[in-house]
Amino acid sequence: MEKSDLLNSLCLEIQNIESDLTVMQDQMNSMTSKLGGIKKVFTLIKEEDERMAKEITKDSKKVIQLKNGKANMPYKEIVDLEAFGIPKDALIDFNGIPQLSWNKDDTCFEGDLILPGDYKGTLIYQENLNSREFTRDVHILINADPRTLWVDKDPPLEGPYYKTNKDYLSKIFNNRRLLGASVRGKSHAQRGTFRDDDFSIQTWDNGWILQVVSDGAGSAIYSREGSRMACQSVVDNISTDENREKIQRIEDLIVSLNSPIESNIQRENDGIDLNRRSEICSDQSMVVENTLAKDSIDQSIISEFVADQYDIVEGALVEGDTDQTEVIKDTLTEDYISQNKIAVDLPEETIVDTEEIKRKKLSTLIHELTVQAAFSSLKKIETFAKENNKTTIKNFSSTLLFTLSKEFDFGTAVISFSIGDGAIGVVTEKEGKLLMKPDGGEYSGQTYFITSKELFQNKDIYDRSKFWLFKDRVKSLMLMTDGISDPKFGTEKNLEDSNYWMKLWGELEPVIKQDPLNKEDVFEWLEFYEVGEYDDRTLVILY
Incomplete structure (x- = not known):
């Protein structure tokens, strides 16, 4: 088969x-x-039916049936006595249900319900002290607190890739605290399965901070190990001497661009557009084209990219046809180069570094650093799966979110990268801001994972890198899995709403700013109850 026919x-x-x-x-x-629409209608009808007291027949006797209550929840229902034939100004006495009392001023039944069950009380009334007493039976059903119905089964100790049900790390760095905490979701606890989330935190003496979170896919049997490997691979990759030197170059460019002479980067709490890789930059009469020659690109990345692409068509090649093999590899290499035109560090003697050129260099370095770190996670998982005969990397599917940040005297620089759902956000003195584009749908469902190899075969992978410089003081930089972001934000639109971030910080601040910090209080907050939200929850926050 001709190469062109095969490709077509x-x-x-x-x-x-x-x-x-x-x-x-x-x-x-x-x-x-x-x-979603059916559920809303069902809920409205059910609430309407349960909201008001009504007269029903039980055991051939008419009784006042109050709306249902919930154990461990305060209860109050205003009752129109006249609707049940009771004079409005009648003298009322109520007994028989210890958890409930009659409030004559507000004409309501109220109380703190504790024990679930079906209860019957007696309402005694008379028009005045000298008149005859009448009685009406009052019934109420108190439903059990759903939280008490959950069980907490430990996963098997002998299970592969054992992971604890909770994880916690707290450290002080440069007068700020880094806190990471993760708890197993109720759905896992109910079934006795492992927590799939993971996180990592790394700091360096030069002031840079790395925060990483990963959410293992519930449908992937070994995702708990995939999330652990994803986090650790990012830490290991960025910690190499080569990438430490790259981070220093990034810092030098940030500082240079924020000098009194070149200060255009200092837009109010804004991000730099990292995705203008193929533009032409000019300095007076000088024009530099952002196109890389084949020998200028990191050959290790090319070879890995080509190898991955080659696997797709390998089965269609004629065995032993080495010429055809090399043709396809060369084609894939050229395709990689054409898809990934990015700014290049030209020799200093060639051009003068204008602000625009510095910005493009910054863009290139950030793209290289973040995408290579993410790619290292994919390769580690892929190698591990092959060596351990786990059939497919899909068994280790996990999301990946990470940030690199450093505080300067002119502001806080934040580099972010994301694959999958969850959220990365910052709260400053003035606003809350989302620092990523989640891959999930409007409400729930589909997302990408670090094991989605096709992501790395498309130039859009660079769109996942973001750079931000915040001039206002940063109160907190937080990364979270969707076990937190879904119940706290609900939709992607809300993730972009500053008020939701400020509200979340308002909830967290009194818990995590205690002195001393109480680990159990952090876990208790992470285990907040929200109907229908029973996933693992992981938070890594700098504040």
């Missing part, structure tokens, strides 16, 4: 699969929307 055939197959996936996604979105 593969291209057509890819288009067909993508088309099918688009149709399936549209159908899923439609079904999710319909389900």
Whole structure:
């Protein structure tokens, strides 16, 4: 088969699969929307039915049935006595239900309900002290607190890739605290399965801070190990001498761009557009094209990229046809270069570093640092899966969010990178801000994982790198898995709403700013109860 025919055939197959996936996604979105609407209607009807006291017949006797209560929740229901034939100004006495009392001033039943069950009390009334007494039976159903119905089963000690149900790390660095905490979700506790989330924190003497979180996919059998490897790989990769030197170059550029002479980078709490890689930059009459020659690109990245692409078509090659093999590899290499045109560090004697050139250098370095770190996680998981005969890397699917940050006298620099859902956000003196674009849908469902190899075969991978410089004092920089972001924000639109971030910080601040900090209080906050939200919860926060 000719190379062109092979590529055309593969291209057509890819288009067909993508088309099918688009149709399936549209159908899923439609079904999710319909389900949400049905649930809302059901809830409204149910609440309307339960909201007001009503007269029903029990055991051939008419009784006043109050709206249902919930154990461990305060209860109050205003009752229109006249609707039950009781004079408005009647003298009332109520007994028989210790958890409930009658408030004559507000004409309501109220109390702190504790024990679930079906209770019956007696309402005694008379028009005045000298008149005859009448009685009415009052019934109330107190539902059990759903939180008490959950069980907490430990996962098997002998299970592969054992992970504790909780994890915690707290340290002081440069007069700020770094806190990482993770708890197993109720759904895992109910089934006796492992916590799938993980996190890492790393600091260096030069002031840079690395925060990482990863959420193992619930559908992937070994995702708990995938999330651990993803976090550790990022730490290991960025900690290499090569990348430490790259971080220093990034810092030098940030400082240079924020000198009194070159200060255009200091836009109010803004981010630099890192995705203008193929623009032309000019300095007076000098023009520099951001195109890399083949020998200028990191050959290790090219070879890994080509190897991954080559695996896709390898099965279609004629065995032993080395010429065809090399042709395809060369084509893939050229394709990689053409897709990844980024700013390049030219020799200093060639051009004078203008602000625009410095910004492009900064963009290039940040892209290289973040994408390579993420790619190292993929390769580590891939190698581990092969060496341990785990069939496929999909068994280790996990999200990956990380930030690199440093506080300068002119502001706080934050580099962020994300694959998957969850959230990265910052709270300053003035606002809260989302620092990533989640991969999830409007409400729930689909997302990408670090094991989604196709992400690294597309130049859009660079769009996942973000750079921000905050002039206002940063109160907190937080990364969280969707076990927190989903119940606290609900939708992607809310993630972009400053008020939601400020509210979340308002909840967290009194818990994590205690002196001394109490680990159990942090865990208690992470285990907040929200109906329908039972996933693992992980938070890494700098404050």
